[in-house]
Amino acid sequence: MNQSTQRIGMLGGTFDPIHVGHLRSAIELQELLALDQLHMIPAQQPPLRDRPQVSATQRLALLKTGIGNTPGLVADDRELLREGPSYSADTLAELRIEYGSDTRLVMVIGYDAFLRLTDWHQPERLFELAHLVVMARPGYCDALSASLMELVEHRRVDSVEALMERPCGGYLSLELPSQMAVSATYIRHCLEAGKSVRYLVPATVEQAIESGKLYQRNE
Template sequence: MSQTALRIGMLGGTFDPIHLGHLRSAVELYEALSLDRLHMIPAQQPPLRGRPQVSAKQRLALLTAGIGDTPGLIADDRELRRDGPSYSADTLAELRSEVGDKARLVMAIGYDAFLRLAQWHQPERLFELAHLVVIARPGYGYPLPAPLRELVEHRRVDSIETLMQQPCGGYLPLELPSLMAISATYVRECLEAGKSVRYLLPDPVERAIEQGGLYRQCE
């Protein structure tokens, strides 16, 4: 069954704005996990972060422009259609209901977000719905905080093949080949200061930001 079951990925974030680091990681995740598709899902109101600088609709438009015709990547607006905080467990439940019980559903998160996982809304429920793939960073490692260790330690697997033997419930750290050290904070700082963001953003995203006057310092 594991050879024929759908493999569906979810990569959430504020994408404020989407940049080449996000997109290259998405492509490498899609390829490494042999996904059928990867849903990139901007958060309406991230529960553990401040409110994004531009509207959800604008961030979705930038994400759509950034993805363009990239195979396998989908700009998914489901969290923007829900009121209130964007809980990953609710999003995974929606995806699970769409793809069925047999599909391999994977939520990918960065290492920084992973360290706060025990603080998330219904963290145990995440594993009832999906696998967790943590995009590891070179030099980052154990020991994990005790509550996080209790949550994930017994779920850890050491290969993608092992992870994909079941529809959900596993945890895999994964180092991507070209983890790009670009942060949305740095991109916003450059834009606010009127500095170049060339080679940090896809050209269509840079053009859309320029045309919309987004992330400019208020006078």
């Protein structure tokens, strides 16, 4: 492989709100996969979950605040600019056009989302555009369904080096060193109850949530 070939990652999610688990995972992914850039992309309206409580614009602002000046991490607003549901295949297609056919493009998802991959929009197309890296998640050890095994098993590789031999089409399961079990749902519950979220989110994000009066229970 050409040593100058770029490695670009995509980490989508609601980031509702962004927290230290998201950000620490992003750093570890960047290091383990030797990514030049990791695009963190908030979903406008995730197809398989309820509408987030705060607006997409507010979630993007919190993401930008959380990332700050961290090298290689990019707060990417492209899914917020599209109408309708946020389909990962469409986002990967845009990134593939931007970075070119030889770039090693990687989509990263958590194991919980991976278990529902066959329910996604055009799951086969994902592999035509990118590699799939699945992060092990604390508490998730469910077996793969037959349809999911059929989709991914023949694509499986056992190392980052093997994954990066081609621009797309592979599947790698990756266990991050920290595996921080921080939940955005728990953070929202804390905020609604008026409890502290210190050390669950970056201090700058905590301040932005407080000043914007976000995630407070409506009386």
